Amino acid sequence: MAGTRQHPLVNTTEPNYLEDTFNYDLPPLIKFENHPVIEVIDGRAVEFNFNDVQQRDLVVTDTTFRDGQQARPPYTVDQMVHIYDLLAKLGGPHGVIRQTEFFLYTKNDRETLDRCRALGHPYPECTGWIRAVKGDFRLVKEAGLQETGMLTSCSDYHIFDKLKFKSRKECMDSYCEVVAAAFEAGVRPRCHLEDLTRADVDGFVLPFVDRLMEMSAPVPDQLKVKIRLCDTMGFGLPYPNVALPRSIPKLIYKLHVECGVPSERLEWHGHNDFHRVHANASTAWLYGCNASNTTLFGYGERTGNPPLEGAIMEYIALKGGLCGIDTTVITELAQYMQSIGLPIPDNYPFVGKHFNTTRAGIHAGGLRSNERIYNIMNTTKLLGRPPRVAITDKSGADGTTIWINDFFGLQGDARLNKIKCHKVCRWVLDQYEVEKRLTAISDEELETQVRELMPEQWAKYKRPAAAGGA
Numbered sequence: 184m185a186g187t188r189q190h191p192l193v194n195t196t197e198p199n200y201l202e203d204t205f206n207y208d209l210p211p212l213i214k215f216e217n218h219p220v221i222e223v224i225d226g227r228a229v230e231f232n233f234n235d236v237q238q239r240d241l242v243v244t245d246t247t248f249r250d251g252q253q254a255r256p257p258y259t260v261d262q263m264v265h266i267y268d269l270l271a272k273l274g275g276p277h278g279v280i281r282q283t284e285f286f287l288y289t290k291n292d293r294e295t296l297d298r299c300r301a302l303g304h305p306y307p308e309c310t311g312w313i314r315a316v317k318g319d320f321r322l323v324k325e326a327g328l329q330e331t332g333m334l335t336s337c338s339d340y341h342i343f344d345k346l347k348f349k350s351r352k353e354c355m356d357s358y359c360e361v362v363a364a365a366f367e368a369g370v371r372p373r374c375h376l377e378d379l380t381r382a383d384v385d386g387f388v389l390p391f392v393d394r395l396m397e398m399s400a401p402v403p404d405q406l407k408v409k410i411r412l413c414d415t416m417g418f419g420l421p422y423p424n425v426a427l428p429r430s431i432p433k434l435i436y437k438l439h440v441e442c443g444v445p446s447e448r449l450e451w452h453g454h455n456d457f458h459r460v461h462a463n464a465s466t467a468w469l470y471g472c473n474a475s476n477t478t479l480f481g482y483g484e485r486t487g488n489p490p491l492e493g494a495i496m497e498y499i500a501l502k503g504g505l506c507g508i509d510t511t512v513i514t515e516l517a518q519y520m521q522s523i524g525l526p527i528p529d530n531y532p533f534v535g536k537h538f539n540t541t542r543a544g545i546h547a548g549g550l551r552s553n554e555r556i557y558n559i560m561n562t563t564k565l566l567g568r569p570p571r572v573a574i575t576d577k578s579g580a581d582g583t584t585i586w587i588n589d590f591f592g593l594q595g596d597a598r599l600n601k602i603k604c605h606k607v608c609r610w611v612l613d614q615y616e617v618e619k620r621l622t623a624i625s626d627e628e629l630e631t632q633v634r635e636l637m638p639e640q641w642a643k644y645k646r647p648a649a650a651g652g653a
Contacts, residue, residue, distance in 0.1 A: 205555075207555055207560060207561045208560075208561045208564055208565070209499055209500070209504070209505070209560065210496045210565075211500060211559075211560070212500050213497075213500040213501050214233075215233040222423040222424040222432070222433075227440065229423040229432050229433055229436045229470075230423070230432075231432075231469045231470050231471070233469075236468065236501060237501065237503070239446055239447075239473055240473055241468055241473055241474075241475075241501065241502070242278070242279060242280075242282075242473060242474050242475075243274070243279055243280045243281065243474075243477055243491060243495060244280070244281055244282045244283070244284075244450060244474050245270060245280055245282065245283035245284070245307055245478065245491060246283070246284050246312075246452070246476055246477070246478055246488065247266065247270075247283065247478045247479045247482070247491070248263055248266075248283060248284065248285050248286070248295070249284045249285065249286055250452075250478055250483040250488055251478035251479060251483050251488070252286070253483060253484045254483050254484060254485075254487065255482060255524075255525065256524075257291070258523075259291075260291055260294050260295045260298065263295045263299070264295060264299055264302070265519065266479070266516070266519070266520075267283065267299045267302070268304070269512055269515060269516050269519070270283065270491075270516075271302070271304035271306060271307065272509055272512050273495065273508065273509055273512035273516070274306055274307060274507075275505075275506065275507030275508045275509060276507050277306075277506055277507045278305065278307070278308075279495070279498060279506060279507065279508055280306060280307045280491070281306055281307055281474065282306075282307050282308045282309075282310050283307040283309060284309075284310045284311065284312045284332055285299075285310070285312065286311075286312060287311050287312070287313065287319075287322040287323065287326055288322070296311075296326060308330070309328065310330045310331055310332065310373070311323050311326060311328045311330075311331035311332065312331065312332045312333075312334075313331055313333050313334070314334045315333040315335050315357070315358045315361045315374075316361065317360070317361055319333075320333075320364055320365065323365075323370055324368050324370070328370060329369075329370060330370065330371040330372075330373060331365070331371075331372065331373065332373040332374075332411065333358075333361060333362075333365075333372055333374060333375065334375050334377055335358045335374040335375055335376060335377065335391070336376075336377035336378055337376045337378060337379055337387055337388050337391065338377070338379070338381045338382040338383075339351075339382070339383065339387075340378060340381060341377060341378050342354045342387075351386070351387050355387070355391050355394065358374070358391070359394060359395070359398065362374065362395065362398060362408060365406075366402050366406055369406065370406070371406050371407070371408070372408050372409070373408070373409040373410075373411055373450070374395060374408060374410055375411040375413050375452070376388060376410065376412055376413050377413045377415050378415040378416065379413050379414065379415070379434065380414045380415070380418040380429050380434075381418055381428060384427045384428045384434070388428075388437075389437060389438075389441065389442060392442040395408045395410070396408075396442055396444065407448065408448070409448045409450060410438060410444050410448060410449055411450040411451075411452050411476065412431075412434060412435070412438070412449065412450065412451050412467070412472065413453075414431075414452065414453040414454055414463060415454060416454065416456055417453065417454040417455055417456030417457045417459065417460065417486065418456075418457070419431050419434075419453060419459065419463045420459070420463075421459065421462050421463055421465075421466035423470075431463055431466045431467055431470065432466065432470045435449065435467060435470045435472055436470065436471070439471045446472065446473045447473045449471065449473060450472060450473070450474035450475070450476055451463070451464055451467030451468070451472045451474070451475050451476060451489075452476040452488070453476075453488060454483065454484065454485065454486060454488060455486040455487045455488070456485065456486045460481065460486075460487065460488065460489050460490075461490065461493045461494075461497070463489075464476075464477070464489035464497075465497050468497070468501070475489060475494050476488065476489070477490060477491035477494045478490070478491060479491050479516060479520065480492065480517070480525070480531070480534070481493075482525065492532075492533050492534065493533075495508060495510065495513065496510075496533070510565040510566060511565070511566060511567050513533055513566060514534060514567050514568060516534075517533075517534035534566075537571070537573060538568075539559070539562050539569075539570045539571060540570070540571040540572060540573045541557050541570070541571075541573070541582070554570050558570040571586075571589065572586050572589075574586055574611055574624040574629060575615075575623045576614075576615035576620075578611070580601045580604070580605070580608040581601070583604060583607055583608045583611050583629075584599065584600070584601045584604045584608065586629060587599060587607060587633060587640075590626075590629070590630065590633065591644035591645070599640065603640070604637070606636040606637065607629070607632050607633055607636050607637060610632050610636065611624060
């Protein structure tokens with residue numbers, strides 16, 4: 184009724200921080216409410232049940248040593264072994280990072296595989312990657328692997344133009360010969376449906392998966408085929424009512440419901456050509472794909488793959504707890520990767536030099552009052568990275584005061600107020616108003632000014648290291 188207020192104010196003198204979602208010691212938790220179904224196929228809803236999502240054995244899988252190496256110079260054996268060791272530590276005892284995959288073609292590939300397995304970690308399980316040809320399968324048998332991925336391209340761009348098959352049937356028969364060879368050798372095949380989001384789903388993909396399921400029926404459970412859904416060109420979309428082959432919810436529905444592939448044998452592998460890679464991977468988890476394939480910091484072919492550290496945070500947010508994950512290893516991995524030449528942008532989430540650095544004075548003021556106002560989560564606890572301020576003409580006295588307190592390591596009531604820091608704050612302001620400076624002020628410059636302009640505090644609180652961190 185016109186003029187009637189439908190949303191009355193809930194007045195309170197106590198803040199409601201929505202702790203059930205924003206528990207500062209975890210990434211913000213992901214919660215869902217029931218909404219009307221917007222897409223139906225043959226009378227059945229394409230939807231997800233969040234209770235089912237929480238109960239399913241969601242896992243992260245890794246392709247840093249396979250797809251990740253296609254975007255950078257090759258790793259050395261020692262580097263890969265060290266990264267693998269850290270992945271095991273990050274994923275924890277429950278194997279949240281369940282598997283990783285290796286090339287098998289060179290001496291270095293095989294030495295890396297042997298040395299990683301020799302570490303004795305139960306997770307991530309070491310698996311292989313080959314083309315779906317019998318000659319490549321010999322490498323899997325020689326390596327003694329229990330599972331291997333095999334490239335079973337499924338779009339006509341690949342079937343006819345890349346692989347030069349004369350017909351779809353010839354292509355399918357060729358793939359199935361190698362799958363049969365894997366069964367015979369006691370190796371679980373993981374079929375990678377390359378270019379799925381540009382394929383004829385009804386005309387090739389579903390008949391191929393039906394045949395794979397028929398072939399899997401008589402073999403032991405540990406050998407039954409897995410299916411990796413590959414969004415090779417980043418064409419996939421997270422919306423259930425988008426037409427095939429681009430709708431990720433529909434693709435998973437078709438394979439899971441119509442072809443009968445269990446969730447624990449479905450895996451998503453995406454690319455970031457249209458900036459959708461993390462959202463698409465999360466969508467696959469929600470709609471019935473138990474495994475999300477990732478690379479460290481998203482490095483992979485062309486625009487890259489779903490970032491492993493993003494999947495880890497998403498996993499925690501969906502499950503509502505750490506589940507044995509050691510999130511501080513994300514920082515350790517970033518520092519190591521940078522030390523061996525992997526560039527990480529300063530603003531890259533979770534690990535960039537300035538991912539939790541604020542420059543605006545009004546933001547710094549909020550950060551000084553309560554760091555939760557402008558810090559996404561407890562980055563000190565979860566990542567070993569306390570929030571920072573970068574000093575520019577936008578930082579104001581609040582920003583400079585925060586920097587000084589962080590430099591001295593002061594907490595709570597011991598923190599200095601703006602009055603005690605005013606000389607350094609004035610010096611910063613003069614740099615821009617008087618000296619017409621255009622660049623940010625470095626930590627080293629600020630340290631010098633604190634030592635000269637705040638001698639009493641320097642003598643009382645001085646620390647051996649500059650403020651900030653990695």
